[in-house]
Structure formats: structure tokens, C-alpha cells
Amino acid sequence: MRDQSEPMQIDAETFRAEILRHLTYSLGTDPDHASTHDWRMALSLTIRDRVVEPWFASTRQTWEQDRKRVYYLSMEFLIGRVLEDAAINLGLRDIAAEALEGLGQDFATLADAEPDAALGNGGLGRLAACYLESMATLGCPAYGYGIRYEHGLFRQSFDHGRQVEMPENWLTVQNPWEFDRVESAYTIGFKGHVEVIDGRSVWHPGETVIASAHDMPVVGWQGRWANTLRLWAAKPTTLLDLDRFNRGDYTAAAEPETLARTLSRVLYPDDTTYAGKELRLKQEFFLTSAALQDILRRYLATHSDLRALPDKVAIQMNDTHPALAGPELVRLLVDDHGIEMGEAIGIARSCLGYTNHTLLPEALERWSTWLMGNVLPRHMQIIEAIDADHAKAHPDRPAHVGIVAQNEVKMGELAFVMADKVNGVSALHTELVKKNLFPDLDRLHPGRIVNQTNGVTPRRWIRMANPALSRLITETVGEGWESDLDRLAGLESHVEDAGFRDAFAAAKRANKERAADWLADRTGVQADPAALFDVQVKRIHEYKRQLLNILQTIALWKRIRENPDADHVPVVKIFGGKSAPGYAVAKEIVNLINDVAAVVNNDSEVRGLLKVIYPANYNVSMAEVVIPAADLSEQISTAGKEASGTGNMKLSLNGALTIGTLDGANVEIRERVGAENFFLFGLTADQVIQRRKDALHSRHAIEASQSLRDVLQMLAEGVFSPDQPDRYHGVVDRIWHHDYFLVADDFDAYETAQAQVADLWRTPDEWVRKAALNTARMGFFSSDRAIRGYMNDIWRTEPAI
Ligand code: 26V
Numbered sequence: 001m002r003d004q005s006e007p008m009q010i011d012a013e014t015f016r017a018e019i020l021r022h023l024t025y026s027l028g029t030d031p032d033h034a035s036t037h038d039w040r041m042a043l044s045l046t047i048r049d050r051v052v053e054p055w056f057a058s059t060r061q062t063w064e065q066d067r068k069r070v071y072y073l074s075m076e077f078l079i080g081r082v083l084e085d086a087a088i089n090l091g092l093r094d095i096a097a098e099a100l101e102g103l104g105q106d107f108a109t110l111a112d113a114e115p116d117a118a119l120g121n122g123g124l125g126r127l128a129a130c131y132l133e134s135m136a137t138l139g140c141p142a143y144g145y146g147i148r149y150e151h152g153l154f155r156q157s158f159d160h161g162r163q164v165e166m167p168e169n170w171l172t173v174q175n176p177w178e179f180d181r182v183e184s185a186y187t188i189g190f191k192g193h194v195e196v197i198d199g200r201s202v203w204h205p206g207e208t209v210i211a212s213a214h215d216m217p218v219v220g221w222q223g224r225w226a227n228t229l230r231l232w233a234a235k236p237t238t239l240l241d242l243d244r245f246n247r248g249d250y251t252a253a254a255e256p257e258t259l260a261r262t263l264s265r266v267l268y269p270d271d272t273t274y275a276g277k278e279l280r281l282k283q284e285f286f287l288t289s290a291a292l293q294d295i296l297r298r299y300l301a302t303h304s305d306l307r308a309l310p311d312k313v314a315i316q317m318n319d320t321h322p323a324l325a326g327p328e329l330v331r332l333l334v335d336d337h338g339i340e341m342g343e344a345i346g347i348a349r350s351c352l353g354y355t356n357h358t359l360l361p362e363a364l365e366r367w368s369t370w371l372m373g374n375v376l377p378r379h380m381q382i383i384e385a386i387d388a389d390h391a392k393a394h395p396d397r398p399a400h401v402g403i404v405a406q407n408e409v410k411m412g413e414l415a416f417v418m419a420d421k422v423n424g425v426s427a428l429h430t431e432l433v434k435k436n437l438f439p440d441l442d443r444l445h446p447g448r449i450v451n452q453t454n455g456v457t458p459r460r461w462i463r464m465a466n467p468a469l470s471r472l473i474t475e476t477v478g479e480g481w482e483s484d485l486d487r488l489a490g491l492e493s494h495v496e497d498a499g500f501r502d503a504f505a506a507a508k509r510a511n512k513e514r515a516a517d518w519l520a521d522r523t524g525v526q527a528d529p530a531a532l533f534d535v536q537v538k539r540i541h542e543y544k545r546q547l548l549n550i551l552q553t554i555a556l557w558k559r560i561r562e563n564p565d566a567d568h569v570p571v572v573k574i575f576g577g578k579s580a581p582g583y584a585v586a587k588e589i590v591n592l593i594n595d596v597a598a599v600v601n602n603d604s605e606v607r608g609l610l611k612v613i614y615p616a617n618y619n620v621s622m623a624e625v626v627i628p629a630a631d632l633s634e635q636i637s638t639a640g641k642e643a644s645g646t647g648n649m650k651l652s653l654n655g656a657l658t659i660g661t662l663d664g665a666n667v668e669i670r671e672r673v674g675a676e677n678f679f680l681f682g683l684t685a686d687q688v689i690q691r692r693k694d695a696l697h698s699r700h701a702i703e704a705s706q707s708l709r710d711v712l713q714m715l716a717e718g719v720f721s722p723d724q725p726d727r728y729h730g731v732v733d734r735i736w737h738h739d740y741f742l743v744a745d746d747f748d749a750y751e752t753a754q755a756q757v758a759d760l761w762r763t764p765d766e767w768v769r770k771a772a773l774n775t776a777r778m779g780f781f782s783s784d785r786a787i788r789g790y791m792n793d794i795w796r797t798e799p800a801i
Contacts (some may be wrong), residue, residue: 076125080620
């Protein structure tokens, strides 16, 4: 293996020659005729060549040292773009840019042409991507297992302010970052029946598909280690029905192929409600079974005793979506390897961990026993055996705690019972998992539930997304902070230095200018980089309360119009986010934000004091532009509902102040950055529960707030929907009568906090102090810290470097 302390050595001249070699021999074109796509491919392949070396070395070392491996099973990996991230981790970003310059090409232009790998909905999928990168950085031998969706998360556009979904097509152009492993393929069964032969159960599936592996290398900081993200594509077991083809029925002949491929065709875009759809269950089993067959094959290549599996294998279930890993591992151990059921359950449990990412009841998976029994008849039997085994081991188990109840399989309970450790994703969330979600199981298994507060990778979210701030950090605290984020604390002693504060402000200003250009290009709306950039970017959901933000925006607009000469702070409200396609209330909020933007941005009386900008199709790449430019981070969920949040971490790390409730990781962010550097407002999780007991809570809140009444009246009168004055009557009615997320109850407190924000903005030097302290005190939220926590407390693995 290469000397790991040395950065990769290659000069621009050699790099240029390699790009040209790929252009000629891999792309079959020449510099005079090459398109942007050709250049991007040649550049990507040149960088990819440099990834392969540490990738092979890491794999070889793991085999030679017979290391324990971590397997991260997730239905979602929200990777984003790969090229620049890989270039930066390999230390090749500047050499590549220099090499390209000599060829008349621009690195940023080529990097921008790469489609996002959008194989995820939001937080859960992006967390998985950050964790893969941290495992590679720390030298933790690991595989990510996911599905190679042909279509990632839909593309969002707006038609008259309303969300329209279009299919996403990242694979229509060749993906240079994947290797098709035709030799790594497994048969996945569905349906059929179970036969008992000599006391042994034999499952005869009625349908089968092939899971075929595609590997993406994941390279860590400075190329010291690389792991594999293995994505499964579904293929038919029989390509063509030749009988039908020969009879001339060509469409029907291709049917087996079409049916099989459906399995990995699209990512389910609804992260709010579990729908009980057969195809989703099949996708979950497809991922899980392929991963487990692969894990056992790898283990058995060098071991024979499956009883020692937990010494070499740690499997993490990213939410309950891969929770069939329990029953599937038990099935393989019992049916294929002859291990007794009780022992198999014990072995499987010792390998498995379960991370919970949501408390929302409608998102908790429960499959009907009818569907489960039909699609996976053998697994249904095993789930019942697991449930019986657990009941027997815990005679004091209350009846309602079972895995199977009222003709449903509760996947949370299944994952819990089959896991060695169960974790929440922030301190508050973990307490709520114990208290509200699994109180009885927590009592039966004290110590099983642990906390691992989320983190984000500083390589992508500071070093790559924010080069201006990165340079300042390196100048101030020296090299190496990217893999040791606690060193950001070294900024703190410089905060009283005016020169440092100026430099910090200048970096933010540069990012805001870049973002303003980008926003103008996308939306036609010009933002003044001197204004306060107030940012809320995340999935659109009632509990995240974009509605609260836009109602306050309306109140602000009204105040500016009524009192044009007052000392108003110029604000740019930036929104980004997609609604689930079937989530009508969220779509109404999307529509409202766009309608408010149209009115406010075209109101000459506002004179640039307020802009509302909502570019369509928020994704990882948009986050990389907007987050470094933010002054204010909106983290305003109804307390108790946001498990953690990770955007909150990215924004504060990049020097935004947070306006937020005591929810998820906000609590820990505030503890670390200091209460005086955080705009807190709103009811606590306990107060939310209490408040809902008053059936008239929202009416009381509205009656107490002149400002909210005015806003609701404007909505009711159709001020923002003159073409259809009753468009927002539903919104108004819900706030009055069914305000489950307590928008009304928190409105006044939120307005007060926003007034404090404006006050602080009026003393720019004070603002910069607090912003810089946010960056300096956020080192804890590196995903490296989180992964070390998983390695120590859950996986019991050691880094290989
Ligand atoms: C849920 C469902 C429900 C069933 C149908 C398909 C589907 C797909 C995705 C999800 C994910 C919901 C859970 C989730 O994304 N939770 C978020 O996880 C983040 C990482 O831990 C955390 O920061 C956010 O607070 C939490 O909302």
C-alpha cells in the first residue's frame, strides 16, 4: 500500500496526458470534437483510475487481516455528484483544474454537468451517504448495500406555482463511477409455498428475479482507504419468452423482463406515509436478500463456522426498511445451513443493529400478515417463530408488545427484537424512542437502546461546498481540520480579532454573491447579497412548518407596506424542497410559497426590502450552493417531531445562526454553540402534548395575536390568489380548527424571535461574532464522530488504518 501520509503525487502535465488518453481510447473522440459530456467522462475516468488503487489495497488488506466488516443496509443513498468529491478527497482538485485549463476546459463546468445520484428522499438517505464517506475516511472496512434505482427521486418543477413531478433519468448517460459485476448475482424468490420434508422446511418460490451487483467505490479523505457501495439491479431469470416471440407476440415475449426490472425501476418518493404496497415490500426484500446472500458468501469463502458470524459481520438496518434482514438471515441459517431455529435467531441478533429515524406513526411500517404471507410465505413463518421465541424468553411480556398483532407485522418491533442494539439519532429523539415508541421493549431489554447523534461529512459540506471558508479555517487553525473537526475550536480565540471577523464576513459575502447569481439564473429573481439570507431547505412536510415561515413572511410584507419608512432589515427568504407527490396539504404549502413570492417580488412598494425565492428541484447540488450562503437557518419543526435534522448541522457549521425549536439535534446544537448564539422559540415537546389537550388551543392563539389574524384574513380574502380567492380557505380553516402542528400556538413566539434576528442584524459585527462562534463550536457534528460512536458502541469494530 502507498505511504498513507503522502498526498497523491501527479503533476498537471501527466494528468493532462491521462485525460487525453481517456478521451481517445475510452471515449473514442478527439479534443477538436469532444463535447462537455466527453470531457467530463475523460476527467472522471482519469480520477477514477486513482480511486481504484486505494480501493484494491483496502479490499486486499481487509481479506488479509480477516477484518470484521460493517454492512450498511439502506433503501436510500442520497449521494449527489461524485466527481468533485472524489477529486477533493484524493487531493487532485487543483491539479485537475490546472490540467484542464491547458486543454481549454473548466473544472467547475464539467463537474456541474454531472447528474446527481438522487437515490434517496431526504435526511435518511443523505445520512447514509455521509456515513459511507466517514467509514472510508476512518478506514472502517464497510459495504453499503442499496438498490440501483433506474429513476431516482423525481424532478420537481412548478406550473403556476404548483408542483409538477417528472421522472429523473440519471442513468440515461453512462455512469463512470460504477462497475457492473455480472459475476455477482443472486436469485431472489417471492411467493410460492413451503413444503416440509423430513422435518425441514423447503420454500419453493413462485417467482424469481436476479439481483445483479453494481459497485461504486467510496474513497475517504486523502485516499487512505476506500469502501464499496454495492447497488443491486433487478434482472429477469428468463430474458425472453421465446415461444411467444416465435409466435410474433413481441410485447408479451418481453414481459418477464419488464416485470423483473420493475423491482429496481423507481425510488418510492413518499417519505411520509407507509402505503402497504406490494412492490415496496418486494423492493425491501430484494435488497435485503441480495445483501445477506452476498454477506454469507463472502464469510464462507474463508470461514466455515457460521456460529462465529457475529465476530466478523455487523449489519446495520437503516430504519425498518431492511428489517427483513432478521428473518432472512434466520432462514438462510436454518433452511440452507441446518442450524436450529433458536440458535439461528441468537446468531442473527448478534449481527444486527437497528437505527430508528422517525416517530411519526404514519411512517412506521406495518405489513398485513396476508400480504407478508403471500409474498414471503417462509418469512411469515419465521417471523411468527421469532415472536414466539421472544414471548417465551420474556413471560412477563405484555400481550400488545408482540411483533404480530391484529393481522399485521410491526416492522419496528421486529427490528427491535432482532437487533443487538437499537439507536435513535439525537439525544432527545432517543429519549422519545424509549419513552413513547418502545417503552415495554425498553423495559424488557434495558441498555439495548442507545443514542448516536447524527453527523455530516466536513469534506463535502465545508471543504467542497465552501472553499472560501475552508481557506480561512486552514489559515487560522492550520491543516488537517477536515479529518479532525474538533480543531474548529481553534477558531474561537480569533473571534475577538477584527481582521478575522472581516475575513469571515468576506467569505460569507463571496458565497452569497455566488448563490445570488445561481438563484437569479434559476428563478429570474435577483437577491441583494447585502440582505439577510433566511434559508429553509428540506422536504415539505406539515411538521417541518414551512407554513409558519411563510405566514411570518406575509406579516413582514404587511409591516413593510404599512410603514415603508421604518428601519426594516432587508431579507431574502429562500425556500427549497419537494413534497411527496400524493401529499395534498404539503402541495398546498408549495403553492402558497410560490404565490406569496409572486406577489411580494412584484410589489414596487417593497423596494427590495423583501424577496421570496423558491427555486424548483432542491437536491444535494442545490444545497451545496445555498447552505454556504445562509445567514439564518430555519429549524422550526413542531417539537418532538424532527428526529434529528442534519441540514441544521450543515448550516450552523457554515456560519448560519439558527432560529429553532427545542427539537431533534437543535437541542445539542444550542448546547454547544451557546444559547446566546441561537434564536430559540416555541413550545417544548412536553408542552406540545399538553397544549393539544385543549381542543380550542389554536383559536386561543389566534385570538391573542393581531398579527396572525391579519395574515389569516389576507389569505382568506385571496390576496395571494386573486385568480382564485378561495384557494387558501383550506389552509386557513385548518389553522383555526385542526392545527395539529401548532402553527398558531407558536406564531407569536416565532415573530418575536424573528424580531430578535433583525435586531442583531443591525449590528453586523455582533452578528459575525456569533456566526463565527457557530462554526468554531460545531466540530462535534462531524459524521466521523458519529461513525466512531457506531464502531465502539454498536458494531464493535476497529479501524484498519
Ligand atoms: C419513510 C418512508 C415511509 C414508508 C415509505 C417509504 C419511506 C421512505 C423514507 C422514509 C424516511 C423517513 C425517515 C427519515 O427520513 N427520517 C429523517 O432521518 C434523518 C436522518 O436521521 C433525520 O435527520 C431527520 O430528522 C428524520 O426526519
